Amino acid sequence: MSEIQTMDADWLEFHPDPKVPDFKLPEGAVDAHCHVFGPSPEFPFAPERKYTPCNAGKDQLYALRDHLGFARNVIVQATCHGKDNSAMVDACRTAGDLARGIASVGAEITEAEIAEMDAAGVRGVRFNFVKRLVDSTPQEVFLTIADKIKAFGWHIVVYFEAQDLEELEPFLKKLPTTLVVDHMGRPDVTKGVDHPDFQRFIRLMEENETIWSKVTCPERLTKAGPPYDDVVPYPAAIVDRFPDRVLWGTDWPHPNMKSHMPDDGALVDFIPRIAPAPEQQQKLLVDNPMRLYWA
Ligand code: 0GY
DSSP: OOOOEEEEEEEOOSSSSSOOOOOOOOOOEEEEEEEEEETTTSSOTTTTOOOOOOOBOOOHHHHHEEEEHEEEEEEEGGGGGGGOOOOHHHHHHHHHEEEEEEOOOOTOOHHHHHHHHHHEEEEEEEOOOOOOTTTOOOOOHHHHHHHHHHHTTTTTEEEEEEGGGGHHHHHHOOOOOEEGGGGGGGGOTTTTTHHHHHHHHHHHHHHHEEEEEEEHHHHHHOSSSSTTTTTTHHHHHHHHHOOSSSSSSOTOOOOOOSSSSOOHHHHHHHHHHSOHHHHHHHIIIIIIIIIIIOO
């Protein structure tokens, strides 16, 4: 008998009624970091998951896309689905050319399986180093996967926290594809942009032209809460220095938000605070994601 998958007691569901943003997104804007959860039981959550979320399926994601004014999505496999990418792949297939995906796979993945996901719109894999989300994976496993996916022109999305970058850096430099770092490597925003941890991340991008950053998740990084004034200097610094290697996304349906659930419309209104110039906005929201995911 299959397990009943009830969401965690402290789980916050996504905002039921986000505002229409005041900021008008440029035409063709891409929400380059979002997830689907289930819905279970059609797409059950993985036995090894560290949390059980609410259901948040493709129909709700695409309704949000239209409501906010996005044209496209990049759907990142969430850890609650483990290496079963079927909900994400199904969502990509439904959207046709309007969605791309990032998968989680093991070293046993075959060329045929990669090709099948590629045809559905998957363009990369995610390597997750955040200990509260996943059990650790040996580096050789990641290197084997990297070797297999690079032939397809895929890239690697990496998720880690600022304090782990120093140890991780030599390994990241061994990876043979473009790397996209989730949420700027999660800086501690109480420390200031001049803190060595954030400067290490800036240096990493400066010295490695194949490293990109998602300037995402003020709602995760903030200590002050909405409207996330304490986060602004971090993404603003990255957008200013690396305008051609940044991506933006909602992170809907916002896994593991325990303090508050953001209004996705208000998150869109955060964009001009970190990318004030129209040219920056065009690159962040359209040109960069189109080059990486749709070229
Ligand atoms: C995010 C952040 C988180 C979770 C996941 O796949 C996931 O479970 O990515 C988190 O808890 O910080 O990017 O969605």
